[in-house]
Each structure stands twice: as structure tokens, then as C-alpha cells.
Amino acid sequence: MNISAYIDSGILEEYALGIVSPQEKQEVECLTQVYPELKAELELIEKALEQYALQHGVPVPSRVKDTIFAQMKFGPVAMATEDDGGTTETSPDVAADDEVRSVEPQTATVHPLWGRLAVAASVLLAIFGAWAAYQYGAARDENEQLASQVENLNEQTNTLQQRAEYNEALAANYRNPDVKIVQMPGLEKAPNSEVVALWNQKTNEVLLDVRNLPAPPTGKQYQLWTIVDGKPVDMGMLDDDFQGKLLRMKNSSPNAVAFAITLEDDGGKPSPTMEEMVVMGQV
Numbered sequence: 001m002n003i004s005a006y007i008d009s010g011i012l013e014e015y016a017l018g019i020v021s022p023q024e025k026q027e028v029e030c031l032t033q034v035y036p037e038l039k040a041e042l043e044l045i046e047k048a049l050e051q052y053a054l055q056h057g058v059p060v061p062s063r064v065k066d067t068i069f070a071q072m073k074f075g076p077v078a079m080a081t082e083d084d085g086g087t088t089e090t091s092p093d094v095a096a097d098d099e100v101r102s103v104e105p106q107t108a109t110v111h112p113l114w115g116r117l118a119v120a121a122s123v124l125l126a127i128f129g130a131w132a133a134y135q136y137g138a139a140r141d142e143n144e145q146l147a148s149q150v151e152n153l154n155e156q157t158n159t160l161q162q163r164a165e166y167n168e169a170l171a172a173n174y175r176n177p178d179v180k181i182v183q184m185p186g187l188e189k190a191p192n193s194e195v196v197a198l199w200n201q202k203t204n205e206v207l208l209d210v211r212n213l214p215a216p217p218t219g220k221q222y223q224l225w226t227i228v229d230g231k232p233v234d235m236g237m238l239d240d241d242f243q244g245k246l247l248r249m250k251n252s253s254p255n256a257v258a259f260a261i262t263l264e265d266d267g268g269k270p271s272p273t274m275e276e277m278v279v280m281g282q283v
Contacts, residue, residue, distance in 0.1 A: 009019055012038070016045045020236050045133065052132040066106035083183060107203060162244065170209060178202040182259050184281035189263075190214055195279045197224075197259045199252055201278050206235060206248040206259075213278070216240070220279070223268045224249050226256040235259075237268050258282050 014020045032039040038257070071238050156282045173179045186193030193214065198207040210226065216222060222242070224235035236250045260280040262272045 001031075001035070003035060006031070006038065007041050008137075010133070010137065012042050013137065014043055015132075016042065016049055017129045017133065018127070045136065048136050049129050049132055052129070077214075120280065129176045166245055173207065173246075176200070180283065182281045182283055184259055184261065184279040186189075186212075186279055187277055189276065190278040193279050195261060195281075198246070199256075199259075199283070201254070204251040204254060206249045206252045208238065208242075208249055210238070210242045211248065213242065213261075219266055220263050221266045221268065222261050223264045223272070224258045225262065225272050226252050227258040227260070228253045228255050232260075232272050234268065234270065256283060 011020065011024060011028060013271070015025060020028065027130055028038075028042070032042055055140070056157070095132040179198050182197040182199055184195040184197060190213070192212060195213060196209040196211065198209060200206075206224075214221065221240070222238040224238065225232045226235055233253060233256075235252065258280060260272070261278050262274075263276040263278060264273060
């Protein structure tokens with residue numbers, strides 16, 4: 001069940017206001033017992049409606065009571081008289097004559113002011129409750145939108161920060177006289193590729209700046225090599241996420257004469273697959 005979609009449908013607000021059908025009422029009560037998220041959301045809505053009613057309720061003036069009772073009107077009171085062993089309802093206003101007149105029973109429907117006020121108050125409460133539920137839903141949507149915008153902003157900030165750190169580190173290496181810059185252009189298998197090896201000949205640390213390299217297929221990974229005394233030496237595997245960052249590889253031998261990258265199976269191989277070589281550069 002999509003909990004978020006059910007909450008956004010507004011059924012919980014309608015349930016809290018008591019304007020759902022019996023079937024919908026049973027459905028909400030069942031689902032809130034099964035899903036704690038729905039129960040918690042319903043409790044929040046009910047609390048919000050209760051707080052709104054408490055904050056916006058208008059106290060009834062004390063003089064209203066006197067006004068209500070003053071306006072309450074009742075019809076004639078029915079009285080029973082015996083007639084041939086039976087009873088007849090008569091009005092108390094009937095005069096005692098020699099001949100007892102037959103009087104139709106009178107009834108009066110009383111609609112006191114307090115009853116009308118109660119109905120009006122219920123209607124107003126329902127209206128205010130619906131408005132509060134709408135405001136609550138709108139505020140929740142706005143908060144979710146703001147949270148999404150903040151998240152996107154944080155991602156953009158992190159990207160800019162990483163980019164700044166990358167540029168700063170790259171510039172520091174290019175300015176360092178101990179760092180040998182080894183350009184590795186693309187070979188026939190990947191002619192548009194370009195990778196730069198930053199080799200600190202004092203510490204033998206090697207950093208890779210991947211400027212252009214195709215994303216490896218599934219199950220494949222790039223591997224760096226150096227050529228030392230005519231033999232390839234493993235320099236480690238490139239991270240799959242190699243764009244826009246300097247990759248720290250294994251330290252190189254002082255006798256390295258070239259750098260190359262091949263496309264190998266995940267985890268690499270002890271010796272390079274020569275036909276899968278994508279870039280290479282002489283020291």
C-alpha cells in the first residue's frame with residue numbers, strides 16, 4: 001500500500017471531521033490499526049483540529065442563558081379527564097360549562113434557541129475544521145517542497161565544493177616541481193580518451209586525472225600499469241566513479257618508463273590484456 005498517497009488523498013482529514021461514509025469510516029479504522037504511520041498521521045490531524053478549536057472558540061456570554069430561556073415558548077399542556085371510563089385530552093384553557101366541549105389535543109414543536117445555536121456551532125466547527133485540515137495539508141506540502149529544495153541545494157553545494165577541491169589539488173600538483181606530468185592519450189580502442197598521471201618523483205606517489213574515459217561496461221573495470229624493466233607492473237584499479245576527481249593509485253617504481261590503462265574484469269588481473277589497452281603515455 002502507498003502510505004503517502006493515502007495520506008495525501010485527504011481521507012484522514014475527512015474522517016477526523018466526521019464527514020466520511022460508513023464504509024470509508026470502517027476502512028480508515030481498519031487501516032490505522034494495520035499501519036502505524038496512518039495512525040500517527042490521524043492523531044496529528046485530530047490534535048491540530050482540537051488546537052484550532054480551542055484557539056478560535058468564542059466563549060458564550062453569560063447573558064445568553066437568560067435570553068434563551070426568555071425566548072423559549074411552550075404549547076398548551078394536555079390534561080386528562082374521565083369520560084365514560086375513558087380519558088380525553090383537553091386544554092387547560094377550556095371553561096367549565098354545563099356541556100363539556102370536545103377539544104382536539106394540541107401539541108407544539110419546540111425549537112429552543114440553544115438548539116439552533118448548537119446546530120450553527122456544529123456547522124461552523126465543521127467549516128473551521130475543514131479549513132484547518134486544508135491549511136495543515138498545504139503546510140505539509142510546502143514543508144516537503146522546501147525540504148526537497150534544501151536537499152537539492154546541499155547536493156549542489158557539495159558538488160561545487162568537490163569541484164573546488166579538485167581544481168585546487170590539480171593546480172598544486174602542476175605547480176610542484178617534483179611532480180612529473182605524464183600525458184596518456186587514447187589508443188585505437190578509445191581514440192577520444194585522455195588521462196594524465198601526476199607522478200611525484202620524490203615520493204613516488206601517483207595520482208590520476210581522468211579527463212575523458214568511457215564508462216566501463218558491466219563487469220569490467222579499468223586497471224593502471226607501469227612499465228618497469230620491460231615488464232608491466234600493476235598500479236591498482238580505477239574507481240568506477242572516476243570523473244572530476246584525482247585518483248590515488250599505488251606508488252610507482254623510480255624506474256618506470258611508461259604508464260598505461262587497460263579494461264579488465266572486475267578486480268583486475270596479474271598481467272594486462274594488451275588488446276584492451278585504452279590509453280598509454282611515455283614518461
